[in-house]
Amino acid sequence: MLQIYNTLSRSKQVFKPIVPGKVKMYVCGMTVYDFCHIGHARVMIVFDMVVRWLRASGYEVLYVRNITDIDDKIINRAIENGEPIAALTQRFIDAMHADSDHLGLMHPDQEPRATDFIAQMQGMIGKLIENELAYQADDGDVNFAVRLLPGYGSLSGKSLDELNAGERVAVTGGKRDPLDFVLWKSAKAEEPVDTRWKSPWGEGRPGWHIECSAMSCDLLGEHFDIHGGGADLQFPHHENEIAQSEGALYGKDRTPDDAPFVNYWMHNGHIRVNEEKMSKSLGNFFLIRDVLKSFDQEVLRFFMLKAHYRSPINYSDAQLEEARSGLVRLYTALAQTPQAKTEITDPQSSWVLRFTQAMNDDFNTPEAIAVLFDLASEMNRAQGDEKLMLANTLRSLGGALNFLQRNPTEFLQSGTKQDDGLSAAMIEAQIAARVAAKLAKDFAQADAIRKDLLAQGIVLEDKPGGITEWRRA
Structure with missing residues (x-):
C-alpha cells in the first residue's frame, strides 16, 4: 500500500486517488530564460520516478508539468538580447527538451505554456475579485488580499504574522498589505508590446502564482491528486496557489467539508554545493548539459535517486564518481549473465517484495537501490538457472527506476570523463x-x-x- 509524505499534513498518508485507479498530477516546471541546471534535473528526475512507479503499480497517470514563458526574468533577458519573447522562450524550451531527452526521461503527458492560458487566468482573477478576495490597486495591479482568506499559511505552517512577502513577491505602494501578492501586473510604458495582454483591468500580464492555479484547474480539475515541485516553492508559490484556487472556488466561506485544491503535496529537497544551497546568485550552479559532458546520464540519475527525494543532496564530482562506481557494480553483475527474454516469473519473490515495500514507503529509492545491490551480491554467488532468474529480476526492478536497461558492456566501457584520454x-x-x-x-x-x-x-x-x-x- 503506497504511502506519500504530504507536506500539507506533515505526515505520511496512505495514497487514495480521487478516482480509483487514476492519478492526476501537476508539477511546477521551468521558467525558460536560460539553460536548465541540476536543480531542475532533480525535479525532472524525481517526478519521472514517481510517475514510473505509479504506472508500474497499475495506476493510469495524467502527468502535467507547466512551462513559465512570461516572467520578469524572461522579459529582462529578452530586452538584454534584443530579441522577441517568443524567440527566447522557444530556444530554451527546445534546450530543456534536449536536456530531458539526454537524461533519458519521459516527457509529461501535457506541458502547458503560461501564455496559452491567459484567458483562464483572467477568469480566475475575475472570480477572486467577485469573491472580494482581490482588488485593483492605485498602480493598476490586481492583488490578492491574503488576510481576507481564512487558513492562509496552512502549507508552510506559519501564521500570518510570521510570514513575509517572500521570494519573487514584490512589495509595492499599491498593495494594502505587504503579504498581498500580485495576480495581474499592469503594463509599464517601457515594456515591449509582446509582454502585455488586454484585460478588464487594463493591459498587463499575469503574476507568477496565478498561472499554475489556472492551468492545473483547467487541465486536471478544481480538485486533483498530487501537486509537486521543489522545496523552495512551498512558500510563497504553492501557498499562494492554494489561496487562489480555493478562494476562487469557495470564496471566504470555505468550510472543512469542502474538497481541498490538492490532496497530496510533494516537495523534493534542495541541491547543495559544498554544503551551500545551489543558486545562481552564489554562482555555484551547474548546467545539465555541462554535467553530461563529463558524466553518463544514467550516473546522474543514479546520483539523484541514491538519496531520498525529500532530502537535500550535496553535489560534487566525487559524489558522481561514487554513483558511477555503484552502477559499475550492478552492471558488472549483469555482464556475467546473458540477458533473459522473459519477465520476472516470481512476483512474490523476497526481492520483489522488498523493493515494492521500499518504493511504497514514500518512494524510498535509497532502500530500493539497496535491494538492487543485495540482489547483485546474490547473483555473484548463484549458478545456472538461479543466476539467470536473479539477473532478470535485477534488470526488471532496475527498470522501475529507469536503470540497468542498457547492454552491460556498453555501460562498462563508457567513459567517466569526456577527456579521459583513452578512446x-x-x-x-x-x-x-x-x-x-x-x-x-x-x-x-x-x-x-x-x-x-x-x-x-x-x-x-x-x-x-x-x-x-x-x-x-
Whole structure:
C-alpha cells in the first residue's frame, strides 16, 4: 500500500486517488530564460520516478508539468538580447527538451505554456475579485488580499504574522498589505508590446502564482491528486496557489467539508554545493548539459535517486564518481549473465517484495537501490538457472527506476570523463598489442600493458577462448 509524505499534513498518508485507479498530477516546471541546471534535473528526475512507479503499480497517470514563458526574468533577458519573447522562450524550451531527452526521461503527458492560458487566468482573477478576495490597486495591479482568506499559511505552517512577502513577491505602494501578492501586473510604458495582454483591468500580464492555479484547474480539475515541485516553492508559490484556487472556488466561506485544491503535496529537497544551497546568485550552479559532458546520464540519475527525494543532496564530482562506481557494480553483475527474454516469473519473490515495500514507503529509492545491490551480491554467488532468474529480476526492478536497461558492456566501457584520454579504439589497440606480446612469449610486456591500462582506469578480464574483455574502473 503506497504511502506519500504530504507536506500539507506533515505526515505520511496512505495514497487514495480521487478516482480509483487514476492519478492526476501537476508539477511546477521551468521558467525558460536560460539553460536548465541540476536543480531542475532533480525535479525532472524525481517526478519521472514517481510517475514510473505509479504506472508500474497499475495506476493510469495524467502527468502535467507547466512551462513559465512570461516572467520578469524572461522579459529582462529578452530586452538584454534584443530579441522577441517568443524567440527566447522557444530556444530554451527546445534546450530543456534536449536536456530531458539526454537524461533519458519521459516527457509529461501535457506541458502547458503560461501564455496559452491567459484567458483562464483572467477568469480566475475575475472570480477572486467577485469573491472580494482581490482588488485593483492605485498602480493598476490586481492583488490578492491574503488576510481576507481564512487558513492562509496552512502549507508552510506559519501564521500570518510570521510570514513575509517572500521570494519573487514584490512589495509595492499599491498593495494594502505587504503579504498581498500580485495576480495581474499592469503594463509599464517601457515594456515591449509582446509582454502585455488586454484585460478588464487594463493591459498587463499575469503574476507568477496565478498561472499554475489556472492551468492545473483547467487541465486536471478544481480538485486533483498530487501537486509537486521543489522545496523552495512551498512558500510563497504553492501557498499562494492554494489561496487562489480555493478562494476562487469557495470564496471566504470555505468550510472543512469542502474538497481541498490538492490532496497530496510533494516537495523534493534542495541541491547543495559544498554544503551551500545551489543558486545562481552564489554562482555555484551547474548546467545539465555541462554535467553530461563529463558524466553518463544514467550516473546522474543514479546520483539523484541514491538519496531520498525529500532530502537535500550535496553535489560534487566525487559524489558522481561514487554513483558511477555503484552502477559499475550492478552492471558488472549483469555482464556475467546473458540477458533473459522473459519477465520476472516470481512476483512474490523476497526481492520483489522488498523493493515494492521500499518504493511504497514514500518512494524510498535509497532502500530500493539497496535491494538492487543485495540482489547483485546474490547473483555473484548463484549458478545456472538461479543466476539467470536473479539477473532478470535485477534488470526488471532496475527498470522501475529507469536503470540497468542498457547492454552491460556498453555501460562498462563508457567513459567517466569526456577527456579521459583513452578512446575505445586506443584500448582495443593496446589489447591487441598485449595479445601479440603473449604470442611472442613476451609476458613481461603483456603484463606491463595490463598494468599501464589499469593505471589509466581500464580493467582487463581474460575469458575462456582467448577473449579479453575490458571495462572502465
